[in-house]
Amino acid sequence: MNTSVENNQASLDPIKWLMVATVVAAVVVGNYVYQDVALVIRLAGVIIGLGLAAAMSLTTVKGKAAWNFAKEARIETKKVIWPTRQETLQTAFYVFIVTLIAGFLLWLLDAILVEVIAFLTGQGA
Numbered sequence: 333m334n335t336s337v338e339n340n341q342a343s344l345d346p347i348k349w350l351m352v353a354t355v356v357a358a359v360v361v362g363n364y365v366y367q368d369v370a371l372v373i374r375l376a377g378v379i380i381g382l383g384l385a386a387a388m389s390l391t392t393v394k395g396k397a398a399w400n401f402a403k404e405a406r407i408e409t410k411k412v413i414w415p416t417r418q419e420t421l422q423t424a425f426y427v428f429i430v431t432l433i434a435g436f437l438l439w440l441l442d443a444i445l446v447e448v449i450a451f452l453t454g455q456g457a
Contacts, residue, residue, distance in 0.1 A: 345392045355385040 359381035363374055389395040415423070 345394070348388060348392050352385045352389045355381055355388065359385070 359378055362381070363378055366374060366377075390399055
């Protein structure tokens with residue numbers, strides 16, 4: 333019985349996505365057509381319309397999966413041990429220093445290769 337309900341819901345998904353697309357299109361067109369209306373009112377309409385579209389999309393199978401993914405990602409971020417400010421600054425400093433050294437070495441290699449090629453071709457650089 334559960335499988336038939338899921339299949340029935342999945343069969344309605346294209347209709348739901350069409351409704352979502354229609355609402356989003358209506359928001360875009362409405363915002364364009366009513367450009368003479370105050371910005372605050374249009375902004376409220378856009379927020380309400382997009383909220384309605386988001387709510388409708390969350391009733392689909394893909395929408396529910398995306399919502400579950402977002403909830404699980406939020407739970408996982410709470411498990412992360414974030415570095416302290418000092419550790420972040422030290423790491424950023426090391427990255428900066430290594431980038432400078434790598435840039436200098438690449439510049440030096442480029443200068444050497446330009447001189448070698450100029451010598452081999454007999455042209456001054």
